Amino acid sequence: MVKATNLGYPRIGPRRELKTALEGCWSGRLAAAELGAAAQAIRGANWRLQAELGIDHVPCNDFSLYDQVLDTAAMVGAVPERFAWDGDSVGLETLFAMARGTQDAPPMEMTKWFDTNYHYIVPEFEPAQRFRLASRKPIDEFEEAKALGIETRPVLVGPLSFLLLGKSRDDAFAPISLLDELLAVYEQVLAGLAEAGAAWVQIDEPILALDLDADARAAFAHAYARLAGATKLRLLVTSYFEDLGDNLALALSLPVAGVHLDLVRGPDQLDRALDAAPADLTLSLGVVDGRNVWRTDLGRALGVVERAVEKLGRERVLVAPSCSLLHVPLDFDAETGLDDELKGWLAFAKQKLSELAVLAKGANEGRAAMAGALAESDAAIERRRASPRIHSPAVKQRAAAVTDDMLRRQSPFAQRRQAQRARIDLPAFPTTTIGSFPQTAEVREARAQYRRGERDSASYQAFLEAEIAKAVRLQEEIGLDVLVHGEFERNDMVQYFGEKLDGFLVTKAGWVQSYGSRYVKPPIIYGDIARPSQMTVKWSRYAQSLTERPIKGMLTGPVTIMQWSFVRDDQPRAETCKQIALALRDEVLDLEAAGLRIVQIDEPALREGLPLHRADWDGYLKWAVECFRLASSGVRDETQIHSHMCYSEFNDIISSIAAMDADVISIEASRSQMELLESFTDFEYPNEIGPGVYDIHSPRVPPDDEIVRLLTRASEVLDADQLWVNPDCGLKTRGWAEVKPSLVNMVAAARRLRALRVA
Numbered sequence: 001m002v003k004a005t006n007l008g009y010p011r012i013g014p015r016r017e018l019k020t021a022l023e024g025c026w027s028g029r030l031a032a033a034e035l036g037a038a039a040q041a042i043r044g045a046n047w048r049l050q051a052e053l054g055i056d057h058v059p060c061n062d063f064s065l066y067d068q069v070l071d072t073a074a075m076v077g078a079v080p081e082r083f084a085w086d087g088d089s090v091g092l093e094t095l096f097a098m099a100r101g102t103q104d105a106p107p108m109e110m111t112k113w114f115d116t117n118y119h120y121i122v123p124e125f126e127p128a129q130r131f132r133l134a135s136r137k138p139i140d141e142f143e144e145a146k147a148l149g150i151e152t153r154p155v156l157v158g159p160l161s162f163l164l165l166g167k168s169r170d171d172a173f174a175p176i177s178l179l180d181e182l183l184a185v186y187e188q189v190l191a192g193l194a195e196a197g198a199a200w201v202q203i204d205e206p207i208l209a210l211d212l213d214a215d216a217r218a219a220f221a222h223a224y225a226r227l228a229g230a231t232k233l234r235l236l237v238t239s240y241f242e243d244l245g246d247n248l249a250l251a252l253s254l255p256v257a258g259v260h261l262d263l264v265r266g267p268d269q270l271d272r273a274l275d276a277a278p279a280d281l282t283l284s285l286g287v288v289d290g291r292n293v294w295r296t297d298l299g300r301a302l303g304v305v306e307r308a309v310e311k312l313g314r315e316r317v318l319v320a321p322s323c324s325l326l327h328v329p330l331d332f333d334a335e336t337g338l339d340d341e342l343k344g345w346l347a348f349a350k351q352k353l354s355e356l357a358v359l360a361k362g363a364n365e366g367r368a369a370m371a372g373a374l375a376e377s378d379a380a381i382e383r384r385r386a387s388p389r390i391h392s393p394a395v396k397q398r399a400a401a402v403t404d405d406m407l408r409r410q411s412p413f414a415q416r417r418q419a420q421r422a423r424i425d426l427p428a429f430p431t432t433t434i435g436s437f438p439q440t441a442e443v444r445e446a447r448a449q450y451r452r453g454e455r456d457s458a459s460y461q462a463f464l465e466a467e468i469a470k471a472v473r474l475q476e477e478i479g480l481d482v483l484v485h486g487e488f489e490r491n492d493m494v495q496y497f498g499e500k501l502d503g504f505l506v507t508k509a510g511w512v513q514s515y516g517s518r519y520v521k522p523p524i525i526y527g528d529i530a531r532p533s534q535m536t537v538k539w540s541r542y543a544q545s546l547t548e549r550p551i552k553g554m555l556t557g558p559v560t561i562m563q564w565s566f567v568r569d570d571q572p573r574a575e576t577c578k579q580i581a582l583a584l585r586d587e588v589l590d591l592e593a594a595g596l597r598i599v600q601i602d603e604p605a606l607r608e609g610l611p612l613h614r615a616d617w618d619g620y621l622k623w624a625v626e627c628f629r630l631a632s633s634g635v636r637d638e639t640q641i642h643s644h645m646c647y648s649e650f651n652d653i654i655s656s657i658a659a660m661d662a663d664v665i666s667i668e669a670s671r672s673q674m675e676l677l678e679s680f681t682d683f684e685y686p687n688e689i690g691p692g693v694y695d696i697h698s699p700r701v702p703p704d705d706e707i708v709r710l711l712t713r714a715s716e717v718l719d720a721d722q723l724w725v726n727p728d729c730g731l732k733t734r735g736w737a738e739v740k741p742s743l744v745n746m747v748a749a750a751r752r753l754r755a756l757r758v759a
């Protein structure tokens with residue numbers, strides 16, 4: 001029989017219970033046991049729901065208190081030395097220290113999970129690395145589900161993905177050399193799972209979706225030969241987010257029971273896989289989109305499943321989401337405000353489970369057994385395609401009429417720089433921040449009151465103005481050179497714009513985990529995009545009215561707005577991005593007209609939009625950079641355009657970053673110890689740049705010596721003349737108690753450098 005399966009379910013809880021419990025525990029309000037109970041309740045509810053909705057392979061160990069890669073590091077005892085771990089098993093305190101740092105030990109690095117907005121903790125390896133079983137979490141969770149009467153399929157992050165996604169401080173040393181040592185621990189875990197009674201184990205190897213070199217491929221063959229030889233469990237190797245390309249043959253040749261394919265991102269690989277699959281391999285067909293919120297075209301998806309069944313037989317086919325459902329919101333039944341038309345277009349995680357169940361039923365019992373669901377799906381798909389809410393002729397015409405001129409500033413940077421220096425008086429090593437200031441409990445409460453109608457618009461406006469005024473005064477006191485208004489009016493840097501632009505739908509409870517206890521609510525882009533009125537000008541103008549110093553207008557860039565939204569699947573991303581860019585271009589010009597001398601357009605998501613295969617990079621970078629330029633290039637020479645990017649690893653796209661032609665960029669660097677600077681030894685970055693000198697992901701206050709040291713390193717590869725001094729990212733997640741002293745130290749460091757320079 002064809003089985004309905006799932007690869008992973010959101011762990012945040014329907015009312016974000018996990019966040020509440022985690023943050024309660026971190027602040028000391030909640031005991032560890034209470035966090036444990038909250039987590040257990042979420043797991044139990046998830047398992048039951050999936051079983052009830054007809055999922056045959058329900059995952060376990062897809063749950064995590066923080067991140068599944070971090071859990072894997074804990075499982076194999078890969079705890080960096082600075083966390084002074086010497087226990088038998090990795091306890092909560094160590095786990096959270098690794099994720100969040102302590103005053104003595106900076107946290108482990110965090111980076112984007114492939115092309116998603118989920119962040120994983122980057123494993124750290126050293127040549128003398130040893131592994132040992134240090135957490136039985138997969139086995140414990142399997143047993144926990146079993147005690148509830150639910151047979152689950154444990155999920156492990158695969159050994160190759162774990163090693164290849166990790167990093168080592170020592171360049172001469174390749175983590176992959178640790179493979180055999182690591183496999184010994186995986187064997188122990190598999191033995192434990194077998195003993196506990198598991199049948200299948202899902203091993204996630206998303207790294208298969210990237211370009212792999214010969215060593216990595218050989219390591220795959222070796223690793224799975226060894227694991228398959230060591231266990232009787234049925235191993236399902238899963239990968240997702242892309243067509244496997246050259247790695248398809250490798251995946252199919254592994255001596256495992258099953259291979260999962262993402263047939264949403266890589267639909268064409270099915271035929272190749274059906275031709276090449278060895279005789280008893282099971283294929284798991286990822287036909288329900290785990291990365292987007294649109295209702296599945298059941299007729300089309302069933303067609304795919306039927307093709308596989310015809311070739312392989314029902315016993316060798318699993319129906320699955322394309323990837324873990326971690327990346328979509330939980331349940332649109334929670335969306336009370338949505339009109340029926342829009343609702344009819346959507347499917348969140350829970351609805352996708354039902355789609356999977358109905359697809360398996362259709363594959364087993366024939367189309368007649370699901371005729372009602374099929375007809376309903378066809379009708380919904382057709383209603384969406386034809387809806388007038390999607391199409392705006394004016395927007396389409398404007399996008400089609402964009403000319404090359406609109407993608408270029410009036411003059412080259414050298415000339416703009418002169419004009420900007422004449423207008424904006426700044427010292428060497430100018431200091432600034434990235435935009436947001438702490439979103440305190442009061443700020444969030446005022447917004448919630450306004451949203452609930454308990455505060456009228458005038459009083460909310462007055463509250464925000466008072467916050468802006470406080471922030472401006474404080475920045476002047478601290479001695480910052482370029483000020484920001486603080487973004488107090490924004491719930492989120494993308495949602496805020498989603499609420500103001502046509503063509504976007506903002507959900508009430510469509511939360512998706514971004515990292516740790518941080519969740520985002522990506523808007524849904526369903527139609528052509530336009531800006532009915534100004535979005536940010538009022539706040540920036542007000543801030544500027546309070547000070548002589550320059551205020552930076554603050555916008556989220558087109559690529560980032562698109563990347564952090566669920567996008568429509570009925571037109572190319574490039575087209576959607578261009579529509580956003582045009583709307584932003586108008587806003588930039590309005591800010592300039594309102595007297596703002598500097599406008600920052602954040603593009604932190606530029607890198608995560610990169611296609612997973614290198615061969616596709618240039619095409620993406622070309623339109624992404626053009627969209628940024630379309631948004632930013634309408635201004636006069638003397639208006640300074642800034643951009644901001646985070647999540648490091650910019651070395652390989654630095655020339656595209658330069659091609660954005662922002663006058664100034666601020667870029668994350670401190671968490672990776674200024675690794676970023678390597679790129680400037682070979683590539684002369686032409687414009688101005690502020691490599692982040694203060695890691696805002698941790699509550700730690702950076703001493704000014706440390707900042708001076710980072711900046712000194714930066715000035716070895718960049719001209720002192722080019723350098724700005726700023727944190728890694730916005731400060732909204734921090735408290736004022738850390739922000740103030742950190743910024744004071746940052747300004748002190750800039751002053752020390754200025755003094756050195758004069759001396």
Ligand code: GLN
Nearest residue numbers: 434435436602604730731
């Ligand atoms: N301007 C935004 C802020 O400061 C940028 C955030 C980001 O890069 N993620 O919050």
Ligand code: ZN
Nearest residue numbers: 604646729730
């Ligand atoms: Zn940032």
